[in-house]
Amino acid sequence: MALYEVERVEYGYRWERQDVSVLKGVTIEIPEKSFVCLVGPSGSGKTTLLNLLGLLDRPHQGRIRFLGRDVAALDEHTLGRLRLADLGFVFQAFYLIPTLSVLENTTYFLAPLGLGIREANERGEEVLKALGLIDHRHKRPAELSGGQRQRVAIARALAKRPKVILADEPTANLDRETAESIIGVFKEMQKTGVSFVFSTHDTHLVSYAETVFSLKNGIIERGVST
């Protein structure tokens, strides 16, 4: 079963009394355990497509199937449950909770998933170890570097053991060395069955992708699988 089936998806909005079309009939398919990059210039529709794949919004036309389920037919509560259990989001601005420690941020979503404190902490520490953050687990985000914070955001997404992690410019704020190590973690995690979909301008990250969708003016110009 495909992770995503996107068929003739259109999305737009009104801006100063004019209809602006962001996605114009996008059709793509993303299999499970993929490593996918969405590339394209600013305003090409990458973030909008990422939001639709993350079940944060619904297409105005066309259909998106996630793990075989038509997203349009799902109510808000079910979409919320799917985002909690099967999706992990990593943002360029990290959006960590400044009042929680690294470990608490990492395990934030595990209680709603039904894990007890001990089990959640064990899982959180395991992920932090894999990302090289175990020694920082009691620190607050403000005590970490940008790269470390990005890794905590990734750890928070990974700890849920989702089917897919979606990330908007995950390496934009990182130096080359840190970006390299994080990509290494992504590739390792991919082996465990997690898919990755990135919106990025980073050609180095793109070079690791198995599939690259190039967007321009809301249209998929190219879909390249390596």
Next chain:
Amino acid sequence: MSAFVPPVLKLAWRNLFRNTRRTSASLVTVALGSAGLLIYQGFNEGIMNQYRENTIRVRYGHGQVYPKGYYDKKIEEPWSVWIEDREAVESKLKATGHVLEVYPRVSFYAFLVKGGINLGGRGEGVIAERERKFFTAMNFEAGHDLQSPDEVILGQGLAKSLGVGPGDLVTALAQTVRGQLNGLELKVAGIFHTGSKEFDDSFFRIDLAAAQGLLDTNRVEHFAVQIPNVEAWPQASAAIAKAVPELETKPFDELDAVYYKNAVAFLDSQFSFIRSILLLIIALGIFNTIATGLLERAGEIGALRANGESRGRLFRILAIESALLGLVGGAAGIGLAVILDKTLFKAGIPMPPGPGITRQFRIFLEIQGQHYLQALSLPLITTVIASAWPIWRLVRKPIPELLRAN
């Protein structure tokens, strides 16, 4: 915090410290509102209690016992229904176990004559020796209380109008129960100043036996009664009704309905108005700071929602944050009010004479248990209500909009 604290509460508590300047501003708003509420309520209670004590200890006692229907029906010869066997009734009242002391009285209208001055006044015959132990708010500005049957004590205004002072002689002229004119020469023992202009301008008191002689009766009109405290009145009244069914009772606040009850109603509505203003100030202050704080957290909230956090749980966390703000602010306000009570207001607050009052007051804050509860709960509820709308609006926003916000 302990692992036993629910995670939502723990997170809400820690979030209070994410922007200490904003949290401090909110806490100061709530604390000042809460302290204002408590101080004003204590002040209000102080005024009411002083006014109540004054009303009870000048004139009425905790209540009065009199012939049934005496104040409600028009009785052509009022003395005909007065109470005959005073001592038997006194014994029955005391035997109820609810009455600490009884004060038999007669009241009458009389002319007071001094030289060429002739003034109408309202006289009361009392047992002075018994009364002075309880009616302690008479405030003698000159002379002393009644000490012998040929003495009279006068209200300040009445004495001034007559131009008399302690030691002077006045003549009281009154109609006996048989309709004859009778007179009594009395020596002015003292001038009292209760603070109530109406009372001080027209009242005088003489010995009960002398008053009965003047009116040519051996009956008494009513008994003022002393009970352990104001709150015990309903039980005392019921016991009295059972012991002397031919008599009826009225509490002091009904006897002094025009002044006391109206004053209480006036102070109560004034307090309600000021309380509303204080709560509105808290609500507006909190609404503003909470709304600003939430806007700054829109991206973070969007990220949490994108990762599956439910609107309900987010609402709970943010609402608990506001509740904690209200609770901590309310507690700080109580602390502030208590400190001010023990320092700045320790000597009381001097007040000018109120309407119908001729004496200055010194009001002491009288903060009671339920006031603390109100000073804690009202700011708490106000804070939660004031923050509910911005929180609800934020968590209802579409996730992409939240993520674009910061």
